[in-house]
Amino acid sequence: MNLDKLLQPEQYPLYLDVASININVRPYTHGDTKAFLELVDDYKRKKKGGMQKLFIAQRNLLDNAILPTATGEKPIQAKDLHRADYVKLLVFLKNITHGEQTPIQFRCSNPKCENEAKQRHIETFPFDFQDCVLQNKERNEIVEYTMQDNTNVKIKMKPYNFSILIDNADIFEAEVPSIEILSKFHASFINEIKINDEEVEDMSTATKIKILTNMVPKYKKSIVEYIDKEPMWKWNRKWECPVCDAKNEATLESISDFFL
Numbered sequence: 001m002n003l004d005k006l007l008q009p010e011q012y013p014l015y016l017d018v019a020s021i022n023i024n025v026r027p028y029t030h031g032d033t034k035a036f037l038e039l040v041d042d043y044k045r046k047k048k049g050g051m052q053k054l055f056i057a058q059r060n061l062l063d064n065a066i067l068p069t070a071t072g073e074k075p076i077q078a079k080d081l082h083r084a085d086y087v088k089l090l091v092f093l094k095n096i097t098h099g100e101q102t103p104i105q106f107r108c109s110n111p112k113c114e115n116e117a118k119q120r121h122i123e124t125f126p127f128d129f130q131d132c133v134l135q136n137k138e139r140n141e142i143v144e145y146t147m148q149d150n151t152n153v154k155i156k157m158k159p160y161n162f163s164i165l166i167d168n169a170d171i172f173e174a175e176v177p178s179i180e181i182l183s184k185f186h187a188s189f190i191n192e193i194k195i196n197d198e199e200v201e202d203m204s205t206a207t208k209i210k211i212l213t214n215m216v217p218k219y220k221k222s223i224v225e226y227i228d229k230e231p232m233w234k235w236n237r238k239w240e241c242p243v244c245d246a247k248n249e250a251t252l253e254s255i256s257d258f259f260l
Ligand SMILES: [Zn+2]
Pocket: 108, 109, 110, 113, 114, 121, 241, 242, 243, 244, 245, 246
């Protein structure tokens, strides 16, 4: 018997839509997920500060699952995955690891549904990216505005990749994120700034935060809108509740919707 067959990982091809590349991945092994699940338990007990640890552990999991190409190079690093590609990869790995499509639960929108049991009806659907639409894939990376004195400001933005999520993990822990947390988050999307076509040299995080803090809301709005419109998957599911016949329309589109 050739034991190598059992020790050799399976390979599955996956297309990453934002990066526009094909990669090969392998399912998680028990060894991969053990440390991660321990961290999840730890996070559930302590809550605060654990999100970043979880993201970093997840980054390591993904890096292990992404297989090198024939030349021995990794086609992409987990930290550079766009948010939409990262979500797709996470769901895909879960599916190939457990051998089934990830189910997603939706609650009936009728507040009176199953009222006697004091709980609304929950319907579960298998989720597949083939039914999903990637929104805003093609977009301009520049945010531009003209100030009252005709000063032109061009801001080159960064894509919403996994490293931005890792650096700003605290945003997922805060019920209402503070101005400081939000400013740091917005600043991490700024790549370069040109004022009347002249580049601002100091692009430290402190400077970016200072610029954002002093920016008039009508201009800052365009930055926030840019971030909101970064490419992401959208899945609309229309379903009729079998208990109360209510017509439901459920949507998945923010990243926390995909944390299954
Ligand atoms: Zn119902």
